[in-house]
Amino acid sequence: MSVTSSRKISTAVAAQQRGHSLDRIFYKDEDIYQAELDQFFLKHWIFAAHTSQIPDIGNYLNLNFDSESIIVVRSENNEIKAHLNICRHRGSRLCIEDSGTTKRFTCPYHAWSYRLNGELATARNMPDDFDYAENGLHSVKLELVGGLIFISLSASPPSLKAMRNDLGGLLSHLGIDRLSLAHQKRYVIQANWKLALENYQECYHCAPSHHEFAKIHAMAKSPEVYQKLKSEYWAKYPNNIKFQQFSRYFGLAEHGQEGYQYDRNPLLPNKVSGSKSGAAVAPFIGDLESYDGGASELMIGPVSFFLIYDDHVLGYRFLPLSKDQCVCDVFWFVVENAHNGRDYDLDQLTWLWDVTTQADKTIIANNQKGVNSRFYKSGRLSEMETFQQCFLDWYLQMLSPKAD
Ligand code: FES
Ligand SMILES: [Fe+2]
Incomplete structure (x- = not known):
């Protein structure tokens, strides 16, 4: 990268106000996009x-x-x-x-x-x-992580050792190595990849934008209500291996280690899965136990996420096609040997996250349209956008040239 380009990026990083959405340049500048490819997509898992x-x-x-x-x-x-x-x-x-x-x-x-x-x-x-x-x-x-295949285009990618130490047994307990793909869909989004990733990292938009999701997931509630529901839910299962938290994502990852995150979150009362009614839509996955009314969130590396219900697992992957266009690849997994028509109905299985991802595709593209305006100014983030802020802190740090 030329000196002029790296100076431009340093200036943009220094000018960015913390606690606010990114300045327009981060979504529009080709040199910044090329630096992101180097720092994120050609480096991480x-x-x-x-x-x-x-x-x-x-x-x-x-x-x-x-x-x-x-x-x-x-x-x-x-x-x-x-x-x-x-x-x-x-x-x-x-x-x-x-x-x-x-x-x-x-x-x-x-x-x-x-x-x-x-x-x-x-x-x-x-x-x-x-x-x-x-x-x-x-x-x-x-690298294989349970049954999950990860690739990195770097000659020396971050280590997955810390993630394996923390999550290895847990992923096997959750049955991640015993899944089969039921469906996969690529959602092409007319927006810079960060707008898609940022959108996925906050549930501030869930209540207004995802009525279907908000009927099932406690996370769409206000932080106070959600924390109360979560404490009550965790108290019910004090010794269950699924109930763990690891927050080693983004800047919280150990030096040289790939970032990861795991948490178990409650669904709303009487809901056990991510479906239209909140009822189970596929055979139980994992070691034999009953539905507990929650779902696990898993992240490995900066762009790959999993939502683990007791009966099916969603995979999400965000990738850029260009500076102005990205994809969200969504994978629906069920337990191995489960068959559509016999053990589950594909339309029922995919309904919630298809409708939710379609809505996201629209709101993210609208976000890009607003950001495209020369009158856009970065806006203040809410208390429900702290995970997004964590990403932004890390992003800006990765983007700015290292001090010698
Ligand atoms: S055989 Fe592949 S480019 Fe010629
Ligand atoms: Fe969303």
Whole structure:
């Protein structure tokens, strides 16, 4: 980055008032967007998929954002691998379909072919001194967390050790390694990615914007009512492993460790799941016990979130397509071997979070329209936007050049 650009970013960071929404420049400036790619999306861990989405050798899926594409594949020896989706010959996008099954990846341009483990298998008419071993696909760092596959495009990503120490047993208890995907949907949002992420981090908007959600989740209530309901709920289950809190997100993460967060929150009385009526919509997940009327919130890395009901699990992932457009990928998981029509009804399962995410897509795009105006001025945050403030503090710190 040029000196002028980094000076511009430093000036913007210094001018930003704490306790307020971001200044317009952070949503509009191309240099800032490029710095964000470097500091966030090319560095941190991103949820790619659940292992059950690629159960057989040769199953693959692509994770795409901005100008990047990563192939996640179950390779010949049953190991899950991630490769850059770039041919080593002249750089064509290699794997065009977003998901599928293959024995090899064959480039659509000059037909170099690669094994599932990334090794170059065939390259036609190459000189005698051409080295196959030197021309395998570039590998991408990958870690499994329970059944969750995370990738990082950094050569030295933050460590997941602290997260594993705190959450490993808990995730297994919650049955995260025994899920299967029921449905996945990409919501393209006409807004800068931060507006989408910030929106997800505050429930100030839940009561006015999400009537359906507000009928089920206690979180949409005022902070006082919510805290009262939460204390009563936690008091009912004093020794249950699900009832833990870890707040190591953003700036609260240990140095060198990836951020994470876990908490268990109450639903409203007589509700047990995130559905239209609050009733269960799929078979129970996890170790055998009864519905307790709550849901766990889990975050691993800055852009991947999970909402864990007792009968289904939502995954959310926020990724930029460009400075002005982003996606929220939503995943609905049920317990393994559950079938649509027999064990659950897909429309009922997906109803609440489809309607909620559609509403978010609209309010976030409207937010961007207002911010686009040259008359926009950053506004004061509420007491219900403290998590968002925590993100903003960390964001600004990551964005500003490090002091020597
Ligand atoms: S660019 Fe892939 S084979 Fe030529
Ligand atoms: Fe929302």
